[in-house]
Amino acid sequence: MMATEILMPALSPTMEEGKLAKWLVKEGDKVAAGDILAEIETDKAVMEFEAVEDGVIGKLLVPEGAEGVAVSTPIALLLEEGESVDAASAPAPAPASTAPAPAPQESSAASAAPAAPEAPDDPQIPPGTEMRQTTVREALRDAMAEEMRRDEGVFLMGEEVAQYQGAYKVSQGLLDEFGARRVIDTPITEMGFAGLGVGAAFAGLRPVVEFMTFNFAMQAIDHIINSAAKTLYMSGGQMPCPIVFRGANGAAARVAAQHSQDYAAWYAHVPGLWVAQPYSAADAKGLLKSAIRSDNPVVFLENELMYGEAFEVPALDDYTIPFGKARIWREGTDVTLVSFGIGMKWALQAADALAGQGISAEVIDLRTLRPMDTATVIKSVQKTNRCVTVEEGWPVASIGNHISAVLMAEAFDWLDAPVLNVTGKDVPMPYAANLERHALVTAQEVVEAARAVAYR
Amino acid sequence: MAKTKSTPKTNTSGEELRAFYRQMLLIRRFEEKAGQLYGMGLIGGFCHLYIGQEAVVVGLEAVAREGDKRITSYRDHGHMLACGMDPKGVMAELTGRAGGYSKGKGGSMHMFSREKDFYGGHGIVGAQVPIGTGLAFADKYRGNDNVTFTYFGDGAANQGQVYESFNMAELWQLPVIYVIENNQYAMGTAVTRASSTPELYTRGEAFNIPGEQVDGMDVLAVRDAGRRAAEFVRAGKGPYILEMKTYRYRGHSMSDPAKYRTREEVQKVRAERDAIDHVRDLLLQGKHADEAALKEIDKEIKAVVNEAAEFARESPEPDLSELWSDIYAEAAGGAE
Ligand SMILES: Cc1ncc(C[n+]2csc(CCOP(=O)(O)OP(=O)(O)O)c2C)c(N)n1
Numbered sequence: 084m085m086a087t088e089i090l091m092p093a094l095s096p097t098m099e100e101g102k103l104a105k106w107l108v109k110e111g112d113k114v115a116a117g118d119i120l121a122e123i124e125t126d127k128a129v130m131e132f133e134a135v136e137d138g139v140i141g142k143l144l145v146p147e148g149a150e151g152v153a154v155s156t157p158i159a160l161l162l163e164e165g166e167s168v169d170a171a172s173a174p175a176p177a178p179a180s181t182a183p184a185p186a187p188q189e190s191s192a193a194s195a196a197p198a199a200p201e202a203p204d205d206p207q208i209p210p211g212t213e214m215r216q217t218t219v220r221e222a223l224r225d226a227m228a229e230e231m232r233r234d235e236g237v238f239l240m241g242e243e244v245a246q247y248q249g250a251y252k253v254s255q256g257l258l259d260e261f262g263a264r265r266v267i268d269t270p271i272t273e274m275g276f277a278g279l280g281v282g283a284a285f286a287g288l289r290p291v292v293e294f295m296t297f298n299f300a301m302q303a304i305d306h307i308i309n310s311a312a313k314t315l316y317m318s319g320g321q322m323p324c325p326i327v328f329r330g331a332n333g334a335a336a337r338v339a340a341q342h343s344q345d346y347a348a349w350y351a352h353v354p355g356l357w358v359a360q361p362y363s364a365a366d367a368k369g370l371l372k373s374a375i376r377s378d379n380p381v382v383f384l385e386n387e388l389m390y391g392e393a394f395e396v397p398a399l400d401d402y403t404i405p406f407g408k409a410r411i412w413r414e415g416t417d418v419t420l421v422s423f424g425i426g427m428k429w430a431l432q433a434a435d436a437l438a439g440q441g442i443s444a445e446v447i448d449l450r451t452l453r454p455m456d457t458a459t460v461i462k463s464v465q466k467t468n469r470c471v472t473v474e475e476g477w478p479v480a481s482i483g484n485h486i487s488a489v490l491m492a493e494a495f496d497w498l499d500a501p502v503l504n505v506t507g508k509d510v511p512m513p514y515a516a517n518l519e520r521h522a523l524v525t526a527q528e529v530v531e532a533a534r535a536v537a538y539r
Numbered sequence: 540m541a542k543t544k545s546t547p548k549t550n551t552s553g554e555e556l557r558a559f560y561r562q563m564l565l566i567r568r569f570e571e572k573a574g575q576l577y578g579m580g581l582i583g584g585f586c587h588l589y590i591g592q593e594a595v596v597v598g599l600e601a602v603a604r605e606g607d608k609r610i611t612s613y614r615d616h617g618h619m620l621a622c623g624m625d626p627k628g629v630m631a632e633l634t635g636r637a638g639g640y641s642k643g644k645g646g647s648m649h650m651f652s653r654e655k656d657f658y659g660g661h662g663i664v665g666a667q668v669p670i671g672t673g674l675a676f677a678d679k680y681r682g683n684d685n686v687t688f689t690y691f692g693d694g695a696a697n698q699g700q701v702y703e704s705f706n707m708a709e710l711w712q713l714p715v716i717y718v719i720e721n722n723q724y725a726m727g728t729a730v731t732r733a734s735s736t737p738e739l740y741t742r743g744e745a746f747n748i749p750g751e752q753v754d755g756m757d758v759l760a761v762r763d764a765g766r767r768a769a770e771f772v773r774a775g776k777g778p779y780i781l782e783m784k785t786y787r788y789r790g791h792s793m794s795d796p797a798k799y800r801t802r803e804e805v806q807k808v809r810a811e812r813d814a815i816d817h818v819r820d821l822l823l824q825g826k827h828a829d830e831a832a833l834k835e836i837d838k839e840i841k842a843v844v845n846e847a848a849e850f851a852r853e854s855p856e857p858d859l860s861e862l863w864s865d866i867y868a869e870a871a872g873g874a875e
């Protein structure tokens with residue numbers, strides 16, 4: 084047998100590249116299967132990377148500290164005992180491994196995502212305010228930390244939120260700052276801790292209940308709807324329920340049907356709830372702060388695939404965003420694209436593509452689904468006379484259906500084409516890579532819908 | 540009925556030990572290969588490996604009969620291999636290919652085999668427990684003497700639906716064996732941080748369900764406890780709880796940095812309690828096999844696993860029409 088290339092491993096469902104943080108072996112070391120070779124920093128964490136076979140480390144192909152090393156790049160050569168590096172590399176001088184150091188930089192430059200679209204001016208941000216690049220993950224954490232500093236009654240509870248620092252690292256650092264009384268690891272008992280949160284809220288505290296993902300909130304949905312959403316009404320206004328249910332919503336990557344579902348339309352259906360599904364980091368922060376201060380129960384839908392995306396966030400002491408106010412991300416004259424959450428990504432990409440085809444799209448981020456700012460949508464459609472909605476959820480009884488109905492009732496005379504809804508496909512999410520790609524919304528589908536309503 | 544901690548006292552044969560060795564090794568090598576394929580990007584999403592826990596499922600399958608059913612969580616590859624599902628079909632499901640048990644649509648966490656009475660593969664923690672109870676309900680309804688092995692984790696043991704199931708199972712004397720695979724962690728949470736009563740085999744007490752704590756790293760102890768449980772349950776005396784004390788060597792899933800325990804803790808279990816090493820020692824000491832014979836088995840298993848990996852890489856992606864199939868049943872059937 085000849086030398087085996089050890090490849091940069093994929094260490095999480097969403098990892099495409101990583102940093103070779105530390106080599107724990109050197110050339111010439113004998114290793115056994117299971118020995119740790121290196122520490123690799125992924126998009127979420129620092130992971131130990133183990134040898135899968137016995138052998139001798141022949142050559143380290145990527146230096147310690149290299150960033151942006153693409154998954155599957157050869158990072159070392161593993162030799163059989165007694166074999167020499169020369170002999171090993173002779174038969175297969177893999178071109179990819181000859182220049183490992185520059186390669187990662189290249190790939191990171193090439194894959195550097197186009198900078199996040201610039202957010203439109205926000206009247207709430209005074210001119211001259213410093214803007215900081217912040218990931219959605221950090222923005223959510225900052226919002227919770229600020230509200231916890233401000234109000235002693237605010238606490239965070241959920242699975243792995245404390246010692247593990249959050250399954251998706253959203254609550255990083257909160258245990259350190261606020262201690263175990265206010266940052267609480269729960270058993271895996273969603274129905275129990277959601278109900279417990281409701282009770283604590285009735286008693287005047289302000290719980291933030293994290294669901295590891297909203298797929299698991301289905302275990303607890305009775306408390307979200309029957310206990311949290313309806314009690315103010317049933318008590319004749321005596322018993323508000325100031326609670327936030329938050330967590331990742333929607334499809335992640337290749338985690339199949341039970342772990343990939345968008346609940347926007349489900350919760351938006353329920354009177355008594357407020358529902359937010361922010362897209363940008365600034366909105367995530369401002370809306371979460373408002374959610375925590377609200378006396379209403381709030382369902383706050385995040386997205387795992389957005390956690391690592393950076394946007395500008397104003398460096399203000401107290402930046403809140405009101406519920407029920409959409410944000411116009413891009414002005415246009417030919418068609419209105421309405422979306423929210425990760426759907427905004429496809430809407431904005433589509434708007435770019437449409438601009439290249441001579442179609443000017445106005446892009447509206449609803450930001451909150453209940454209350455929903457339909458007035459902004461109507462106003463836009465009065466200008467463009469056309470509308471396409473974009474969302475990840477299923478087509479039947481979708482948010483898009485609702486907007487279509489509102490436009491039909493209130494802007495019928497302005498419409499020059501039927502409103503089209505671009506949605507996820509009407510199937511449970513498949514696991515296979517090719518099927519999953521087809522199940523999800525694409526920017527191309529948005530472009531096609533926009534062209535269809537523009538009759539172009 | 541009393542709750543007990545079992546003391547392993549067993550007799551066995553060379554033949555049985557060799558079979559255990561083979562089956563456990565198959566699971567371990569299969570899982571190591573799955574880990575490699577994940578690292579290469581051929582498997583995506585969540586992938587929860589069973590490495591370390593092999594003795595649990597192998598020991599219990601030894602007491603299963605034709606028609607017995609099994610159901611478990613997302614940590615399901617070992618259960619599928621142990622009940623005789625084809626490693627090729629399992630691996631191809633992991634790579635999301637047409638040759639997989641769910642045609643690539645379910646993935647690592649969601650596989651099923653009607654032929655082998657394997658009812659999944661469930662991604663929602665605890666959800667398989669009432670479903671397994673329902674499988675047992677069907678056996679009782681039909682009046683046969685089959686049992687259902689309902690596996691769940693120490694973390695799942697805190698879900699409310701587990702106790703709703705316990706109550707119904709005892710109330711209606713359902714033929715179900717609840718197997719709590721206590722590998723001591725639920726993701727990053729140690730049992731003692733999540734359970735007010737960490738002795739999980741006592742969790743049926745309030746319902747009058749007998750429970751036993753078993754060394755889940757000792758395949759013979761597992762087999763014996765399984766035998767006692769199955770006998771009890773088949774006799775129509777209602778459900779039985781087996782708490783298997785076991786350990787997972789790898790992270791919770793592929794993306795778990797596992798900072799909640801020390802490297803030494805894992806190494807110590809590996810060195811002192813490994814289920815496969817244990818059987819290996821019994822084989823050698825009892826002169827049921829020599830090193831050469833074991834090497835031969837290792838080689839065979841390696842070949843089976845490589846063949847599965849090969850199949851899983853070569854099998855084509857599912858046809859795009861599969862996106863729209865299997866959402867509804869074609870025929871409207873009634874009860875058999
Ligand atoms: C209802 C629900 N909540 C949370 C999760 C996320 N989750 C997946 S596995 C897991 C830990 C389960 O631990 P345990 O039951 O001990 O099983 P093990 O993974 O150790 O086999 C968690 C919290 C889930 N899948 N379903």
Ligand SMILES: [Mg+2]
Nearest residue numbers: 692693724725
């Ligand atoms: Mg566990």
